[in-house]
Amino acid sequence: MKNQVKGGPYLLLPAVIVVISFLAVAFFINWRLGKSAETIGGTLTAGVQRHKEFFFRSRFNELLDKVELARQTAAQELKNGKEPELFKTILFSDPIINHIWYASEGKGKSQFASLSRKSAADISTINDNKIRDRISEVLTSKDSYSDLVKDNGSVRWIYGVKAVNPRTKAAFFLGFNLDMRELQKYMEEADPEGQAYAFITDEEGVSIFYPDQKLIGKRVLTPKELQFVKSDSGKVNLMDTVESDFLGVRVVRKYSSFAVAEQPWLFIVDTPTLLVDEEINSISKYSALLGLFSLVVILITGAYSQRKWFKEFSMRQSAEDEQQSLLLEKQKLLLMAEKQEKENALLQLDKLKQKINPHFLFNSLGSLSALIGREPETAKTFVMKLSKVYRYVLNEFPDSLSSVQSEIDFAEQYTYLLRVRFGDALKILHTDIDIFHLQGKLPFMAIQTAVENAVKHNVVSKEQPLTISVRSDGDKVLVESDFQPRSTPVDSGGYGLNYIRSIYDHYKIAGFSYKQEGDVFICSFPVIQQSNIQID
Template sequence: MKTALYNSKYFIGIGVLILLCSSGIGFFMTNKFNKRTERISSDMAISIYQLKANVINSEFRSFIRGLNNSEAIIPQFNSSNEFLQTEKLINTLLLSHPKINHGWYAIAKGKDTVYKKITKIGTAYQHGSIADYQKKWIHSQLITKDSITRIGTVINVKDSMHGLFASRHRLADSSTVILGLDINFKDLQRYLWSVDSTSRASMHIVDEHGYYIISPEEKLIGKRIFREAEGTGLRKLSDSISSYETTKSAYLEIPVYRFYTPLNIGLMKWTMVVETPVFVTDEEVKAIEKYVMIMFIVTTLIILILLEWSHAKWQKQFMLRQLAEVSVARQEKENAVLQLDKLKEKLDPHFLFNSLSSLNGLIQEQPELAKAFVVKLSRVYRYVLDPTPNGLEEVSREVRFASEYFFLLKIRFGDALASLEIDLNEKHSSAYIPFMSVQTLVENAIKHNVVSKLKPLHISIRSEGDGLLVTNNLQLRTDVKDSGKQGLKYLQSIYAHFGDLHLTYGIEDGSYKCFLPLIKKPPTP
């Protein structure tokens, strides 16, 4: 007669429970994954926006660099005649940017005003009549009484929006000189697109009156169809100046993060609007859903297998149980052998032999140091033999043990071994790390590296982040055979046992570094 354990109804109940648990886990994982995806998408969007904004800011600064270059030599002129004598130099400085080909200057002395348009064609410069919209604005700036040097405006001309950027100066002969650039924003948009063609973001620039200055849709440049979003959906970035919202882009026709940031060119206060796509990883989400579905199918198969298993003969179950008991016994034996091997490694006879040899040399020459040596040696072996039921020890005790172990090594190697550097954060003292982990790393450093007076070995132990970083300068020995990294494997197995913490190690900047994550609270043995 079969026991209740093998009753079909019992296993049907277990199968249903497993199915419900698996479903709950699946939905929980999908929900967490979606939240994580949204956070990653937001972080990526902010990074792309920052890169785009930096590129555009840098380009606009370079567009008006010709004004900066020209302003540098204006103080050298005492009269308008001196200015006209260096016309070629002015042309070169003013139109120094390869994509800025149109400029002008005006000289007003008394009631006479000279206007001249400058056009760059290749490496040559041509002069011509100034446009009416340019002349009208320049005249308004000549008669104004303010003393502002850098001036500018945006004018809607029939073919595009034009930016007039100028620098106004008063010469010693009472004449007024205005140097300026005329930038066609439609041509500028094409250039900016080529500068940052690989970016996943689209960019608009709007003046303070709501007119498009720059837009990926050229037909919008000069038109006032942009409406700023209402503040209810805006969120501030860390710089407290820029803000962003999640909306649907009329240009991209997809959900985007829309960023608003000021772009100030001279006295003109514009707004740069950068739109980056919301990176929805549909394929990854669908993959998770597929895995969840597979889990459901597997769970159903398990239920069917359990139902079939419930009708199997008791003899088969007995044999399986016996095999399981044999497997457990074998595993316990292997664990006992492993613990014995670890104990043998802790009681390294070579280390004891070398320590006694060092002690023998100290007894007659430095008896006081010999006494300290004996005390340290006894503490080292007492620490080694202390029971550690959960395989962990406090950081403070581990570091103190490592320093005492290092003291014995220092006696042996002398100046070939530099002093041990310890920089321990007090907050880390009460945390836990694997038993003898720091000593293992110190021992590995001595074992695998050259230790000589010409090449002293430097070892440091310091707190970093949420763990300890043990470092030594790299000067590998060629006569040491591969040890199979048993010490590191031991530490990795301890960390694997206590959760998701991982030991990391490797070579960086000519040093060998090993990071030991802290375990805040050891589990009850």
């Protein structure tokens, strides 16, 4: 008991040193985070301002693109000899545009009209003499027109372009008359960024677009600000901290040029400094809480770290044992899958044998019956060939492979029996096999299957005799037949070709295919050499 009491201070001292060291590190980190927070605040402000500027530029460009599309449509209608009409629909499709105008030249006089929209179903013609008088001065001298007009305490942006009839060279002008108060209302609803506000002025600092509609058309930039902008106009990010007349607080103000339709405007974004201060204070607060929480976690972690290590070690050992068990199980499943694959191939072979036995036998017996009385010698040869065919079919091939030589001999005997039945309608089987291929192997009954399919699915008659050939091509044996399909397709079930494909898949040999090329149908059988056989 005495030793335990004496040892208490020695156990407490390392803990005190750890706590003091951690607090020192925490205060240092908090100080560094404060500095970083100022940088982050500046970055946040710049990001908000860039987003606001991108949104406004995109929206103004959409307006100009809409007018350009209307101009192209009007020019096409003029070219086709029609009176332009579709441009109205195009311009009014933009929710910001509620007032449009158009004018035409012809026969020494100009015609002008202006339309106003209160709703989608309420579009009326109005007399806007102020716009007409301004436009008439530039109808013949410019291809586009942009101007600002003060009207009833607001500012209107008048913009238009010219379309020319290529045949008559007559000009047609069209454009919009945009009330900047309506634009301000639309932007307040559409702009997703609410942490800052933007406004637009002309080069004299008079507001064109402003969140306080009462200040639209009035000077909102001081001479000092205008001098600051003009003196540093070459900078990419021109920023200053000023007092906002709109919010009554200090803001970070970013100035940038905003040239729209050759108008030298200024685009200004204000971000309250309160947002930046809140971000800095928030980061400092949460960093302090995070430090205290981390201290508690470190102290608790030290109490059970060793126990946790032993637990993780045991779990790792268990996971390795389980992984080894899964690996053995996987190998077992692969062996079972391989066995199942081979059994499936043998099952398809049995189906193929069951299919050829009765069907082919009945046809052969019918042919033999006709030969016995008419051609006894041919009948004897027929019986010998038939017996060889069935002896080959009933042989056992454990690996489902047979030599190319045996397959060709079998196919020739099989074809002989077919020729007795079809006569001159079936040509003699032509073979041209590379000597190197003869000792190679093919899936059992591969060539016979291709011959049988050719006879089964094609017209075989004296008028359309069927020719079948077997030849070597590279590392493959090709069975080629005339492609002259029957008028009524025959459903054979696909056992033969499926069986052959399964054999090649079992030995992992690629290249088996069958396809039509022009008037020829080709079955391609890769020759299997002993060195190519791969079985996992």
